[in-house]
Amino acid sequence: MTDAETTEAEVSDRTALPVSDAAALSERITENVERVIVGHHDAIEHILIAMLARGHLLLEDVPGVGKTMLARSIAKSVDGSFKRVQFTPDLLPSDVTGVNVFNQQTREFEFQPGPVFANLVLGDEINRAPPKTQSSLLEAMEEQQVTVDGVTRDLPDPFTVVATQNDVEQGRTYDLPVAEIDRFMKKLRLGYPDEAAETDLLGRVAGRHPIESLEPVATVEELRQARATVAGVDVAEPVRNYVSRLAAYTRNHAQLGVSPRGSIALLRAAQARAVLSDRDYVVPDDVQTEAPTVLSHRIVTQSGAQTGGAVVEDALDAVAVE
Known part of the structure; x- marks a missing residue:
């Protein structure tokens, strides 16, 4: 059975980690992410909580404070699939969900899955795309499935959307629909690091960026089991x-x-x-x-x-x- 075929309902209580093990798993992921992200311990915890609680997260802030890097660090800490969608004004819904393509050899249409088919999806600057494209995530975020041309396909389990939002260039962005905002479990602002944290950050990235050497410290199955722990x-x-x-x-x-x-x-x-x-x-x-x-x-x-x-x-x- 593939990740996409596994639903949350199939994760029974007997697969749950003991609470102490789930807490240790969260601490392990947090410490790993902090090798890259400096001065945002609470934000890392908030993202983990959203993932463990079967939710999605919206990061809103000015450019350059580490929103995308934070999401990438979380993704690299868990050995699951990760896809990034750069939202732009010309992005189409099918660019997110996928599209049916006609195969000349088989004379049949074949579904080409979009980047939404991943354990963690980063929607970068989601408010740069028009509402129609933003709304392509509504079904995915609420029901963990995507319907294209009348056919419904399950998304991987676990599935989490971390979206970033640019709140500076208001004239070049679109407001998120209320229905979509309501589907984000959490909304965070990172803010600027303090002087000590920024100095530490500069020391870490002066040579090779630490995210390049970041290794997973948790498996997708452990994350599923931790989610079952939370549900119980x-x-x-x-x-x-x-x-x-x-x-x-x-x-x-x-x-x-x-x-x-x-x-x-x-x-x-x-x-x-x-x-x-x-x-x-x-x-x-x-x-x-x-x-x-x-x-x-x-x-x-x-x-x-x-x-x-x-x-x-x-x-x-x-x-x-x-």
């Missing part, structure tokens, strides 16, 4: 109720609040955070740690009002843990 983390009813009340607060205090998909994403991210903390159960602190990166980008406020991040901060302050 216990979430008590009071914690589930806490997530629901946080979501309800955002709906009552914004033009567009957090969707049920957002609530599910927060719960899954909290499960992954628990595993990274070597626990097999979620506590409210896990929810509170994950809420800003999971919920903020899903909230739409009226023009001139507070940001989505501010609404989430208010929700965390106002909604009591019961």
Whole structure:
């Protein structure tokens, strides 16, 4: 059975790693990535959490702060398939998903898979492509499958999209559809490194770039097993109720609040955070740690009002843990 034929439903509980082993796996990947990426420990953890929690991640920031390099380092640390899509204004949906090509010898159409058929897909500067092309990822991100000319094909398992977004050249970019933004489990900003971190970075890249010698420290099967571990983390009813009340607060205090998909994403991210903390159960602190990166980008406020991040901060302050 190929990766593309293996679905998440087929990863049973008996394949799950012990929580301590899953936590050690995450630490091993983080340390490996930090051989290349300096000063972004939290961001590396956030990407790992998205991968372990069956989610996708959006990196938004100015050019040159290491967004693409971070995604590449994560991909090289896990011995899976990696594809990069450079989004441009002339990119077509078929350039992402694949296309049927007529074979002159067999006199039949053959499907040529696009770069979306990989364990980790980097969508570089996704907002440079028009909405129609951006939307080619909607089915893939939500259902882990692609439909071309009426035929549906499964994507590899695991499947994660890490997209970068240029937020400087607004006149040359397109806004992401709300439906697509909602499919990203997390949205992060890296920011500039501090002086010490940047000095360390310059020392590492003065000669051969460290990513050239980066070796995998985890297999795809280990990642699947760690995802099964995360899915099995216990979430008590009071914690589930806490997530629901946080979501309800955002709906009552914004033009567009957090969707049920957002609530599910927060719960899954909290499960992954628990595993990274070597626990097999979620506590409210896990929810509170994950809420800003999971919920903020899903909230739409009226023009001139507070940001989505501010609404989430208010929700965390106002909604009591019961």
